[in-house]
Amino acid sequence: MPESTHVTRLLLDWRGGDAGALDDLLPLVYEELRGLARRHMAGESDGHTLQPTALVHEAWVRLVDADIAWQDRAHFFAAASRMMRRLLVDHARSKHRQKRGGGRARVTLQAADVVTPPIDLDILALDEALEALAAEDPRKARAVELRYFGGMNLEEIAEVTDVSIATVHRDIRMATAWLMSRLSDDPDGDAPA
Structure with missing residues (x-):
């Protein structure tokens, strides 16, 4: 088996x-x-x-x-x-x-399929941004979470979310861009612009 x-x-x-x-x-x-x-x-x-x-x-x-x-x-x-x-x-x-x-934990958001260079950001800021994205578009938030935190490939995400691979790819690109934009506007100035 x-x-x-x-x-x-x-x-x-x-x-x-x-x-x-x-x-x-x-x-x-x-x-x-x-x-x-x-x-x-x-x-x-x-x-x-x-x-x-x-x-x-x-x-x-x-x-x-x-x-x-x-x-x-x-x-x-x-x-x-x-x-x-x-x-x-x-x-x-x-x-x-x-x-x-002081001493906030740092995490890097990296996207192999995004042209923009990775951002070094605060995990709390990332969590808040993901929660805001989930409130606006739960499917995109889940896709990006499964990709970056779950390590799933596009086919696995498509299976879990019951959408096409093309939709998953599009969702991840749009969600990543949305998150990067949101995090670059960090009011504390912790994320680079």
């Missing part, structure tokens, strides 16, 4: 009440979760107090406790990515409160 089909089967069994499926699932998804955590942490400072392994473990605990009707492997990794982003944002907010703005 191909791994993606096996992961989907275990997720469905787990959702159906088979606690043993959860024990079988972790070894199949652990390395991919670590890669996802490394992508999320790539723009963080070297002295970041949260490490990728801890991010994976905290996300796993929260995913296990969450009441989610798992659909398939792609749905699981999209939820894991979103959970990791939430954990990093919560961590940054906590540090921000402790230091009153």
